[in-house]
Amino acid sequence: QKEVEQDPGPLSVPEGAIVSLNCTYSNSAFQYFMWYRQYSRKGPELLMYTYSSGNKEDGRFTAQVDKSSKYISLFIRDSQPSDSATYLCAMTWGAQKLVFGQGTRLTINP
């Protein structure tokens, strides 16, 4: 079993829809949770960074962490074609090594 599980997709939704991306994990020591967006042939761009449980909102993006269920989510409201990318969850217990999910390929159709 992988430490972090993420459905690779692909996921295709119409423009304006609410997108829900999720990761589950098995290591209860994880405390820091990140979502990265990666466009094709580019480096990952940090979208959201959260510590422990709870919600964090930044514009159209909301990150949720449920440590009791070992489950994290990223919601994208009013999705745009420019949101089409691969979304990677990543997490760590506080060391320098990030553990990544497989990434979900998302396409927003105009």
Add this chain to the structure above:
Amino acid sequence: DTEVTQTPKHLVMGMTNKKSLKCEQHMGHRAMYWYKQKAKKPPELMFVYSYEKLSINESVPSRFSPECPNSSLLNLHLHALQPEDSALYLCASSQTPGLAVNNEQFFGPGTRLTVL
């Protein structure tokens, strides 16, 4: 300036060549990282430098040799690579070694390496 830069953007090399990848950041970050990313896979950590000293080597073959000349620069020296080493090589940096709140890793755009 919240940017990590990497050069070159693309590199094609033969198995007998010696080449170097370069990474630079001017954010005052004291931790720098090399990752390798294959197509449709997540980044894999290779090396971590903390305060210009190598702190993590993820059992990377010796044909990859990292170097941190100063707090802003990180190099990856390549020698006698194999075709399976072809990948996107990503550099990242974070404020201080070890993670605490607001100590996230920022990635550069990567160098796309092809080994013939």
